[in-house]
Amino acid sequence: MEDIIIGVAALAAVLLFFLLQKPKTKRYKLPPGPKTLPVIGNLHQLQNLNPQRFFAGWAKKYGPIFSYKIGSKTMVVISSAELAKELLKTQDVNFADRPQHRGQEYMSYGRRDMAFHHYTPYYREIRKMGMNHLFSPTRVASFKHVREEEARTMLAKIEKAAKKSEAVDISELMLTFTNSVVCRQAFGKTYNEDGEEMKRFIKILYGTQSVFGKVFFSDFFPFTRYVFDDLTGLTAYMKECFERQDTYLQEVVDETLDPKRAKPETESMIDLLMDIYREQPFASEFTLENVKAVVMNIVVAGTDTAAAAVVWGMTYLMKYPKVMKKAQDEVRDYMKEKGSTFVTEDDVKNLPYFKALIKETLRVEPVIPLGVPRCCIQDTKIAGYDIPKGTTVNVNAWAVSRDEKEWGPNPDEFRPERFFEKEVDYKGTDYEFIPFGSGRRMCPGMRLGTAMLEVPYANLLYKFDFKLPNGMKPEDINMDVMTGLAMHKSDHLKLVPVKVNY
Numbered sequence: 213m214e215d216i217i218i219g220v221a222a223l224a225a226v227l228l229f230f231l232l233q234k235p236k237t238k239r240y241k242l243p244p245g246p247k248t249l250p251v252i253g254n255l256h257q258l259q260n261l262n263p264q265r266f267f268a269g270w271a272k273k274y275g276p277i278f279s280y281k282i283g284s285k286t287m288v289v290i291s292s293a294e295l296a297k298e299l300l301k302t303q304d305v306n307f308a309d310r311p312q313h314r315g316q317e318y319m320s321y322g323r324r325d326m327a328f329h330h331y332t333p334y335y336r337e338i339r340k341m342g343m344n345h346l347f348s349p350t351r352v353a354s355f356k357h358v359r360e361e362e363a364r365t366m367l368a369k370i371e372k373a374a375k376k377s378e379a380v381d382i383s384e385l386m387l388t389f390t391n392s393v394v395c396r397q398a399f400g401k402t403y404n405e406d407g408e409e410m411k412r413f414i415k416i417l418y419g420t421q422s423v424f425g426k427v428f429f430s431d432f433f434p435f436t437r438y439v440f441d442d443l444t445g446l447t448a449y450m451k452e453c454f455e456r457q458d459t460y461l462q463e464v465v466d467e468t469l470d471p472k473r474a475k476p477e478t479e480s481m482i483d484l485l486m487d488i489y490r491e492q493p494f495a496s497e498f499t500l501e502n503v504k505a506v507v508m509n510i511v512v513a514g515t516d517t518a519a520a521a522v523v524w525g526m527t528y529l530m531k532y533p534k535v536m537k538k539a540q541d542e543v544r545d546y547m548k549e550k551g552s553t554f555v556t557e558d559d560v561k562n563l564p565y566f567k568a569l570i571k572e573t574l575r576v577e578p579v580i581p582l583g584v585p586r587c588c589i590q591d592t593k594i595a596g597y598d599i600p601k602g603t604t605v606n607v608n609a610w611a612v613s614r615d616e617k618e619w620g621p622n623p624d625e626f627r628p629e630r631f632f633e634k635e636v637d638y639k640g641t642d643y644e645f646i647p648f649g650s651g652r653r654m655c656p657g658m659r660l661g662t663a664m665l666e667v668p669y670a671n672l673l674y675k676f677d678f679k680l681p682n683g684m685k686p687e688d689i690n691m692d693v694m695t696g697l698a699m700h701k702s703d704h705l706k707l708v709p710v711k712v713n714y
C-alpha cells in the first residue's frame with residue numbers, strides 16, 4: 213500500500229515538475245558529465261558504497277572536473293590538485309558557502325553552528341573565535357592528559373585480550389576512545405564507558421551523524437516540498453534524533469548554568485562557549501542555541517574522524533607488513549633508548565617515520581574523502597566551464613591524493629617514504645594532499661584531530677604485534693567504505709594482539 217501511495221505521489225510530482233518548468237533564460241556551458249534522465253537527473257546511477265571511488269571512475273571518463281544532476285540541482289566534482297587549488301585558493305571566497313541540506317540545517321538549530329553556517333559576518337566571527345580559543349594550540353595542549361589517560365585505558369583492554377589470545381575489535385575500541393576523549397574535552401564529563409550515560413551519548417551521536425549523511429528528497433526536488441521526506445519517514449526520524457540531541461545538550465548547558473557546579477579541573481569547550489554567551493562579544497546575539505549548535509559540531513566532527521583514521525592506518529599496516537615493521541622498529545628503538553613504557557604526545561615529535569605514516573594514512577584514506585561540500589556564491593568559471601550560483605561542489609580528496617601528476621605512477625601503494633621524497637603537509641597549502649580541506653572553511657580542528665589519533669596509534673605499534681583472526685589473509689580484508697560525512701571502513705577491523713615484552 214505504501215509503495216502505491218509513493219508511486220502515485222511520484223507520478224504527480226513528475227507532472228507538477230513539468231508544469232512548473234519556467235523557460236530557461238540562461239544557457240550554461242557546464243562541465244562534462246554523464247547523460248541525465250528527465251526529472252531525476254543521475255540519481256539512479258549514484259551508489260552508497262565507496263562513493264569516492266565511484267566518482268574517481270567518473271573523473272577518469274569525464275575529466276578532473278565533471279558535473280551531474282540530482283533532481284533540479286547541479287553538482288560538480290573536482291578531482292585534480294590543480295583544480296582543487298583553483299577552487300580552494302584562487303576562488304576560495306566564492307566557494308566559502310555550504311549547500312542546502314535539510315537534515316544538517318535542522319540538527320544545527322537552523323545553521324547556528326560553524327560547519328554548516330552560511331558564509332556571513334557571524335560565521336567569520338565564530339570561526340575567528342574558534343581558531344583563537346576553542347581550537348588554539350594552548351587549548352589542544354590543555355587536554356593532553358585526557359587523551360593520554362584514555363589511551364592507557366584502551367591499551368589495558370587490549371593487553372587483557374592479548375593474555376587470552378583473543379581478537380579485539382579495533383574499530384570499536386577506537387570509537388570508545390574518541391567518544392570518551394570528546395566527552396571530557398567538550399563537556400568535562402567522564403562516563404563509565406559501559407554505563408547507561410555513555411550508551412545514551414553514543415546513541416544520540418550516531419543519530420545526529422546519520423541525519424547528516426542522509427539524502428533529503430526536498431533538497432533536490434524542492435517542488436515536492438516535504439511530501440517524500442514525510443512519506444519515507446525521514447522527517448520523523450530527523451525530528452526524533454533532534455529531540456534526543458537537544459534534550460542531552462540542554463542538560464549539559466543547564467549544568468554549566470548551575471551556580472553550585474564545581475569548577476572543572478580543565479576548562480571544557482562548553483565552558484568557553486558559555487563565557488561567550490554571557491559576554492556577547494559578537495555583533496549578532498550568541499544564544500544558548502548557538503552554544504548547543506557549536507558543541508554539536510565539536511562532538512560530531514571530533515569522534516569518528518580520528519577513530520576512522522587509526523582504523524584505516526592499522527588496516528593498511530596489516531596489508532603492508534614491511535611498513536608495519538619499520539614503524540614498530542622506530543618507535544620501539546626510541547622507547548628503549550628513552551627507557552619508558554608509554555608513548556606520549558611529546559615522544560611522537562621524535563618519530564619521523566611515524567609522522568610520515570600518519571600522513572600516508574590520511575593520503576590513502578582521507579577520512580572525509582569527498583570533503584564537506586561547498587556552495588558557489590556567484591556565477592563563475594572553472595577550467596573554462598560555467599559554475600552557476602548555488603552549485604554544490606565537492607573536492608574528491610581521495611582522488612586528488614592519487615593524482616598521478618603529483619604522486620607518480622603507483623598512488624595506491626601504501627608507502628610513507630613518499631613523504632621524505634616530497635615535502636608535502638596537510639596544512640592546506642599543498643593541494644595534492646588536503647585531508648583537512650583548505651582555505652576559509654578548512655578544518656579548524658586539525659591540530660586536535662591529529663593529537664587525538666597520534667597517541668593511540670603510536671602505542672598500538674609500540675606495545676603489540678598483531679595477527680589476523682581465524683586464518684584470514686591480508687588480501688581477505690574488506691576495504692569497502694561506508695557513506696557518511698566521515699567514512700569508516702564498512703567491516704570492523706578485528707585483530708589478535710600479541711603483547712611485546714621488553
Ligand code: HEM
Pocket residue numbers: 326327328339509510511513514515517518521578579580583584585646647648649650651652653654655656657658660661662665
Ligand atoms: C582526523 C581528523 C579530522 C579530519 C580528517 C577532518 C577533516 C575535515 C574536513 C575535510 C573539513 C572540511 C574542510 C573544507 O570545507 O575545506 C572539516 C571541517 C570541519 N572540521 Fe574537521 N576533521 C578532523 C577532525 C576535527 C576535529 C577533532 C574537530 C573539532 C573538534 C573538527 C571540526 C571541524 C569543523 C567545525 C569543521 C567545519 C569548518 C567550517 O565550515 O568552517 N574536525 N574537517
